[in-house]
Amino acid sequence: MANIKQVAKEAGVSVATVSRVLNGQSTVKSKTRIKVEEAIKKLNYEPSMLGRNLRNSESRLLLVLIPKISNPFYLEIIKGIESTAIGKSYNILLCETDSNPERENIYFDLVRKKMADGIISMDPAVDMEALTKLAKRHAIIQCSEYAENSLIPYVTIDSEEAAYRAVKHLIKIGHTKIALINSDEKYLYARQRKMGYLKALKEHGITVNDDYIYHTQQLGFEYGQQAMKKILNLKDRPTAIFAVSDLLAIGALKEINANGLHVPNDIAIVGFDKIDFSNMTHPTLTTIAQPMYKMGKIAAEMLINKIQGKEVESVILDHELVIRESTSG
Amino acid sequence: MANIKQVAKEAGVSVATVSRVLNGQSTVKSKTRIKVEEAIKKLNYEPSMLGRNLRNSESRLLLVLIPKISNPFYLEIIKGIESTAIGKSYNILLCETDSNPERENIYFDLVRKKMADGIISMDPAVDMEALTKLAKRHAIIQCSEYAENSLIPYVTIDSEEAAYRAVKHLIKIGHTKIALINSDEKYLYARQRKMGYLKALKEHGITVNDDYIYHTQQLGFEYGQQAMKKILNLKDRPTAIFAVSDLLAIGALKEINANGLHVPNDIAIVGFDKIDFSNMTHPTLTTIAQPMYKMGKIAAEMLINKIQGKEVESVILDHELVIRESTSG
DNA sequence: TTGAAAGCGCTAACAA
DNA sequence: TTGTTAGCGCTTTCAA
DSSP states (O other): OOOHHHHHHHHTSOHHHHHHHHTTOTTSOHHHHHHHHHHHHHHTOOOOHHHHHHHHTOOOEEEEEESOTTOTHHHHHHHHHHHHHHHTTOEEEEEEOTTOHHHHHHHHHHHHTTSOSEEEEOOTTOOHHHHHHHHTTSEEEEESOOOTTOSSOEEEEOHHHHHHHHHHHHHHTTOOOEEEEEEOTTSHHHHHHHHHHHHHHHHTTOOOOGGGEEEESSSSHHHHHHHHHHHHTOSSOOSEEEESSHHHHHHHHHHHHHTTOOTTTTOEEEOSBOOGGGGTSSSOOBEEEOOHHHHHHHHHHHHHHHHTTOOOOOEEEOOEEEOOGGGOO | OOOHHHHHHHHTSOHHHHHHHHTTOTTSOHHHHHHHHHHHHHHTOOOOHHHHHHHHTOOOEEEEEESOTTOTHHHHHHHHHHHHHHHTTOEEEEEEOTTOHHHHHHHHHHHHTTSOSEEEEOOTTOOHHHHHHHHTTSEEEEESOOOTTOSSOEEEEOHHHHHHHHHHHHHHTTOOOEEEEEEOTTSHHHHHHHHHHHHHHHHTTOOOOGGGEEEESSOSHHHHHHHHHHHHTOSSOOSEEEESSHHHHHHHHHHHHHTTOOTTTTOEEEOSBOOGGGGTSSSOOBEEEOOHHHHHHHHHHHHHHHHTTOOOOOEEEOOEEEOOGGGOO
16 A cells, blocks of 8 residues: 555655645645645555554544443433544544443553543543543543542533422422432432432422332343332332433333333333433333533533643533423323 | 653663563563563553554554444444454444445545554445445455345344244234335345245235335334334234334334234234343334344454454354244233 | 655564 | 664654
């Protein structure tokens, strides 16, 4: 395969001139430019990113860390990241961490070894200590998930407020016995969403029933199903469920259906995330919509700015309650 | 950040020796090795892939082309690819083509520009002409989707046989009025699955009813829903549906449920792919399971072999009919 | 407007 | 067992 030297020779110019043409510099006489372009065409030349990247000391690759690629919540965010990245000549490396520090470290290594220029972390289980350390020498942004008091910039929504609105909606339509299917409270978003839940109950004078609060180890249908199984076994069964993720809500819904109960008449459900599938369940799921595409877009812009050495500020985006069949007969 | 030269100086050896230690060559005296390792630790040195990649003329990046990242069918395949790739010190670049030749071309460029060492294509809509041309100079493997008579190696299942079995199952449980929700027949797998459908009907002396055959533009819930809407409007309604993708089947199921009909009593459904969701629907979905993880694993192995200049042979894997509630009262 | 030359960080051939 | 050195393909400084 041809290299820049051969093109230069073919065009009868120096490699510097070829490089200038490649990079669209205006200091090249158009006659020379044409000669070079013809040589490029003739030799079927494609500039190698390997040489360019070494010279520029960059890889033009962005790492995106997610815990589970199977969680559809991340899909739109990733799209937002990618389209922004591509627009600025970056590509993204999608990394599933499985919330496993070892796998995480493999990906961190990619940055340390200059194989990637920066990281967008969406893993709530990320090793914050390691991440913070890495952030001293490398560009890192947190997206959706973040750590309080962290110096790493983030883009997210107000989870507490969103949960508060979701639960308030359930109260407004007449429910007082409202269960919470939460994920592990070691995650900030889980704590925040619980706060919102408690705030709504308190505001309406509803006593908190500890039997109504469940935690799952992971986000996934099965976990929602399991939690719902226990809830259905309660003597004093709740009439509404707030799940902190659509996946959990869908699992819960599945279990309710399987027991011959009716949603929303017997039990109403609210989820969180507005994944595509939440509109395919029977009944469709009331849920909280996050501006996922926008979030991804902003995260990518923040990261690229950071890579370029600019100052970057954290951002909190709006959310929206989407009322569908699972809370309205 | 430290480079190899500084490490060499610190350790009092040459860069060649440092490189040898880095690459685990056994020709280094252990005393020297220790000196070098200490220097590496002291300077917090991380070898740069940029230099190494240029020198080795490789990027150690594999491109994986999929049409839609939102189709869960690809998830397990991707996992299979990635774990195999990581095991051999490759990373993967997941590329959503949207079946758009322009986006495709952006990704092809990555290979041309040596930013990636090879491609696993899973896009049925890929521009085969462009792909074949690219395959002359670069390593390419087709996974799941492939072109007949193409010289590019592939790993896949026997789609016709799988469809045949699915439809035969419906016939065996008593159905004769069986509709087909197919995707666009410009795709090979769509033609093959239709062949299987026809073969099963023919074998049992069932006349083909053209009103029972539908094509969708894309794979997605909505398209299955739309097709089902039309089917439900038929005067002589079928009693069973074979959809060539779980996504279509789930959309169809949604529409049937929404019309107050019962699956499988009123209408039975078989899908294809055994995506996770197919076990979360109400009722759960009978479907064809493909060995997705294995398929991904093999594709990655084939590609890496190809990159290393080895000969590679196409592979056809087994599938399995998974009978669940949507075809058994 | 163009060219010569240095150098990004690494590996490997060759020599010692 | 180790060192010297060329060179992978590119960009950019400096000089002309």
